[in-house]
Amino acid sequence: MSTLAVIARREIRLALRNRSALITAFIFSIWFPVMSALSIAVGADGDAAAVTAGIATITLPVAVFLGYIFCADAFLREKRDGTIETLLCAPVSLQRLWEGKAAGVTVPAYLMMLLSAAVSIAAISGLTGVSIAAEPLLLLHFAAVVPVWIAASAGLIGAAQLALGMRENQILGFVFIFGFIFLIVLFQQIVPAGSGISAATEAVLAVVGLALLALARFIAGKVTKERIVRTIP
Amino acid sequence: MEKSLFFTSREEIYPYVSHRSCGKYSPHNPRYLPHSLSILHRAVPEEEAGVNAVEVRGLSRSFDGREILRDVSFAVGHGEIFGYLGPNGAGKTTTIRILLGLLAPGAGEVRVLGRDLTADDDARARVGVLFENNGLADRMSAADNLAYYAGLYGVEEPAARIDDLLALVDLADRQDDPVGTFSTGMKRKLGIARAILHRPEVVFLDEPSSGLDPGAQRMVRDLIIELSRREEMTVFLNSHHLDEVQRVCSTVAILAGGRIRAFDSVTNLTAASGRPAVTVALADPGERARACETVEGLPFVTGCEPDGDALHCTLADPGATPDLVATLVGANFRIEEVRRSSRSLEEIYLEHVGRVEDGA
Numbered sequence: 382m383s384t385l386a387v388i389a390r391r392e393i394r395l396a397l398r399n400r401s402a403l404i405t406a407f408i409f410s411i412w413f414p415v416m417s418a419l420s421i422a423v424g425a426d427g428d429a430a431a432v433t434a435g436i437a438t439i440t441l442p443v444a445v446f447l448g449y450i451f452c453a454d455a456f457l458r459e460k461r462d463g464t465i466e467t468l469l470c471a472p473v474s475l476q477r478l479w480e481g482k483a484a485g486v487t488v489p490a491y492l493m494m495l496l497s498a499a500v501s502i503a504a505i506s507g508l509t510g511v512s513i514a515a516e517p518l519l520l521l522h523f524a525a526v527v528p529v530w531i532a533a534s535a536g537l538i539g540a541a542q543l544a545l546g547m548r549e550n551q552i553l554g555f556v557f558i559f560g561f562i563f564l565i566v567l568f569q570q571i572v573p574a575g576s577g578i579s580a581a582t583e584a585v586l587a588v589v590g591l592a593l594l595a596l597a598r599f600i601a602g603k604v605t606k607e608r609i610v611r612t613i614p
Numbered sequence: 615m616e617k618s619l620f621f622t623s624r625e626e627i628y629p630y631v632s633h634r635s636c637g638k639y640s641p642h643n644p645r646y647l648p649h650s651l652s653i654l655h656r657a658v659p660e661e662e663a664g665v666n667a668v669e670v671r672g673l674s675r676s677f678d679g680r681e682i683l684r685d686v687s688f689a690v691g692h693g694e695i696f697g698y699l700g701p702n703g704a705g706k707t708t709t710i711r712i713l714l715g716l717l718a719p720g721a722g723e724v725r726v727l728g729r730d731l732t733a734d735d736d737a738r739a740r741v742g743v744l745f746e747n748n749g750l751a752d753r754m755s756a757a758d759n760l761a762y763y764a765g766l767y768g769v770e771e772p773a774a775r776i777d778d779l780l781a782l783v784d785l786a787d788r789q790d791d792p793v794g795t796f797s798t799g800m801k802r803k804l805g806i807a808r809a810i811l812h813r814p815e816v817v818f819l820d821e822p823s824s825g826l827d828p829g830a831q832r833m834v835r836d837l838i839i840e841l842s843r844r845e846e847m848t849v850f851l852n853s854h855h856l857d858e859v860q861r862v863c864s865t866v867a868i869l870a871g872g873r874i875r876a877f878d879s880v881t882n883l884t885a886a887s888g889r890p891a892v893t894v895a896l897a898d899p900g901e902r903a904r905a906c907e908t909v910e911g912l913p914f915v916t917g918c919e920p921d922g923d924a925l926h927c928t929l930a931d932p933g934a935t936p937d938l939v940a941t942l943v944g945a946n947f948r949i950e951e952v953r954r955s956s957r958s959l960e961e962i963y964l965e966h967v968g969r970v971e972d973g974a
Contacts, residue, residue, distance in 0.1 A: 387765035391751070398753040467749025470714050471766045472739035606732075610716045611677075 384473050385481045392455045392485020399454050406450045406490070410497035413443055418504035429511050434578045436501050436513070437522045441586070442564040443497050444527045447490040448535040449557055455482045455535075456542040457550060463613055465543070469606050479539060479601040486535040491528050498523060518578050526583060529590035536597030544604045546612040665728035667692045667816050667848040668713065672722035675708055682708050684872040685722070690865070692815075695842055695849040697863035697880075699856065699959075701967055704869045706852045707745075710818050713850075714743060726816055739767055742814035742847075746821050748805030752794030756785055756804050759793055760811055767812035779807040782844075783837065799830030803837065810841055816848040823855050831858060838862055860884075860959040868966045875966035884956045890932035891955040894939070897948035899923040908945050909938060926955060 382390075396402060421435035459465045468478060502513050513519075538557070542550055668690035675683045682705040690696040700706045711717040713724050715732035724730070729737035743749075750759045757776055764772035780786045783803040793801060802822065809817055822838065823831040835858050842849050853859050859866055860880055867877040876883060896905060905925055906918040914934035918927045927938060939952055 382765060384766060387762065391754075391762045394758070395751055395753055463745060463747030464749050464751065466716065466745050466747065467743060468766075469716055470738060470741070470743045471763070472735040472768075473766055474733075474735065606716050607718055610711060 384477055385484065388473070388478060388481025389484040389488070392482050393488045396451050396454060396485065396489040399451075402450055402454050403489075406447050406493045407496075409446065409450070410443070410493045411500055413446075414439065414497050414501035415504050418501060418508055421501075421505055422508040429513065430578070432505055432509060432511050433513060433516055433519050434582075436498065436505065437519055437578050439501060439565075440494060440498050440523070440527055441530055442561055444490065444494040444531045445534040445564065446561050447493045447497075448486055448531045449538055449561075451486040451490050452535050452538040452542060455486050456539040460543060460609065460613055461547065466610060466613060469609065475604065475606060475609075476598075476602055479536070479543070479604075480598075483532055483536040483539050483597070486539065487528060487532045490531045490535065494527055494531065495523065516578070518580065518583055522578065522583055522586075526586045526590060529587065529594060533590055533593035533597050536594060536601060540597060540601040540604055543601075543609050544612070547614050665725075666690060667694070667727060668696070668850060669725040669728075670709070670713070670722070671724075673709070673712065673719050673724060674721040675705070675712060675717065676720055681872055683712075683720075686869070686872075686874050687722075688867045688874055688877050690848060690850060692848055693846065694865050695838070695851060695863045697859035697866035698850060698852045698869065699854060699859060699866055699963055700869035701854065705872055706869060707820055709869070710743075710820055710850070710852055714738075714741070714818065739812065740815045742809040742812065742817035744805050744809040744817070744819045744822060746824055748801050749808060750793045750801060750804060753792055755790045755792055756780060756796075757789040759804065760808060763808050763811050769812050775811065779811060782840075783807045799826055799833065802826060802830065802834055806834070806837055806841065810845055810847065813845060814847060816850065818850045818852070820852045821854075822851070823853065823858055831855065835862055856958075856960045856963055866959070868963055870967045870969075875969070876962065880959060883962050884959060890934075891926060891928045892935050892938065893921060893924050893926050893951075893953050893955050894942065894949060895924040895951040897950050901947060905942060905945075905947050908947075909941055912938070912941060914938070924951075 417435075417439045421432060421439065424431065424435065456465075459468070469475065471478075473481075505511070506513055538553075541553055545553060666689040668688075670689070671687045673683050673686040674681070686705075686709065698706050698709065708717065712719050713726055713731070715730065715734075715738070718732075726741055727737060731738050731741065749763075751762075754762070757780065760776045760779065761772060763769075764776065769775055776789075777786070780789050783806065785800060785804060785807075788796070788800070793804065796804065806819070806822065809819070819838065823834050826834060838849060838851065839862055841847070851859065851863060863880055865877075865879050866883065868875045894905075896902060902920045902923075902925055906920065909915045909925075909927060910918050914930045914937055916928045916930050918925055920926070929935065929938065935952065935954075939949065942949060
């Protein structure tokens with residue numbers, strides 16, 4: 382097994398045993414889509430295409446936030462308790478360590494996102510009576526675009542948590558909450574109600590996601606072991 | 615044949631280091647005396663012959679304008695148990711972090727197994743480390759934690775190795791329990807097992823007894839000696855538990871005020887008290903004062919004072935002990951025991967650290 386798989390598998394196992402993170406993610410995965418379903422149902426006014434677009438739109442910030450929840454365990458906790466220092470001494474590059482952790486965060490966040498999407502579809506279907514078909518673009522959205530966004534957000538947040546001190550990480554947490562709200566508003570502007578989901582919007586989202594992933598990789602490549610060790614509390 | 619980058623031998627810079635103990639045993643505990651050096655010493659690759667396990671030369675490092683390490687130099691031979699002593703904040707952990715490539719040196723050079731570990735994955739695979747944090751995930755079982763590191767280090771036949779180590783550290787019956795349910799001592803034992811899981815040639819132990827009760831400290835101490843003997847590795851022990859270091863280590867360096875204040879074998883350091891001295895235990899301790907009066911005028915005795923139930927005599931000449939004993943016996947004192955006095959590592963440590971604190 383490659384070291385990337387070893388690291389990712391461990392992070393997945395740890396995430397699945399982290400009761401508090403799982404409960405937080407579970408509540409968020411249920412609560413947020415149910416609350417969003419109301420506004421989507423009103424805005425779509427029975428239009429199946431608008432409902433599909435609404436679901437696709439809302440799943441991205443949800444996915445990013447779920448990534449943030451699991452990052453706290455994979456990156457920040459290990460830094461806070463000093464475990465990261467031992468890992469940095471292993472015969473694995475910092476880049477590979479970051480990749481493995483980001484991959485390990487992506488899997489549970491993605492599973493939770495699928496739960497959230499299912500809840501969204503069920504809630505909106507129940508409220509509007511609109512039957513949401515297994516539209517290929519929506520499936521593509523869940524299968525390809527969303528995982529890239531989760532990986533990108535996990536990578537960016539993880540790199541930041543490794544590089545920043547504890548106080549800066551607290552500030553990052555607040556910034557992220559506001560960023561989350563901003564992201565929802567932004568998506569609502571980009572994908573207006575009634576416009577539906579299109580290959581163009583999916584392509585744009587995929588390209589932006591990949592660009593964010595590349596940015597995360599670039600930033601992680603700039604983080605040094607010295608920077609991490611000197612910001613361990 | 616590649617030679618050491620820094621020193622062709624330790625004696626080159628530390629000519630007073632005459633005692634090159636093998637370090638696979640406590641010099642104070644004959645139980646660990648080696649049967650044969652050739653059996654005990656792990657084979658050093660031919661290309662690394664002449665290279666010390668750890669080399670530090672002219673190392674300096676500052677943080678935010680504060681100089682932590684100043685021109686620190688020392689070397690640790692293969693197979694030694696090396697004690698790195700110093701008060702809190704002296705720079706011990708900083709030295710280890712620089713050696714492990716986690717921090718960059720401000721000036722000077724460091725090598726472990728002749729290599730710079732900063733970006734050398736192969737060399738890092740030959741080194742183990744235990745920081746104050748044990749590097750374990752509380753939510754994973756003991757066996758799973760070790761399996762993770764076995765995967766990172768590419769340990770061959772990991773299951774057998776893990777079983778072996780868990781049995782060694784007496785945790786076999788708890789291998790499936792989450793580490794979060796372990797006591798501090800159990801976590802420490804598991805941390806040591808983790809640090810040596812991949813059979814490193816050099817292992818860095820940073821305060822392995824920190825926060826442990828005396829029983830657990832002894833357990834860790836015995837474990838270090840046992841592992842060193844069994845696994846045949848160089849041990850770099852960073853500690854301020856002087857008793858532990860004196861019992862376990864063959865060589866020590868004392869770091870204070872950012873500089874190395876002493877570097878020698880424990881035997882040499884504790885024996886070098888300036889003047890030879892002996893402690894004489896009398897059958898009747900009540901005669902100590904009279905015995906002192908008897909020997910104080912002798913030309914080869916420079917001083918005599920009661921020391922507990924015995925006499926502590928300093929001598930002008932180390933060969934004068936028989937003359938001292940003959941004088942006491944001739945004066946009808948009954949002697950129970952005569953032993954050569956040596957200072958404890960604690961005395962030596964406090965002397966060096968005290969000098970620094972006094973600004974000397």
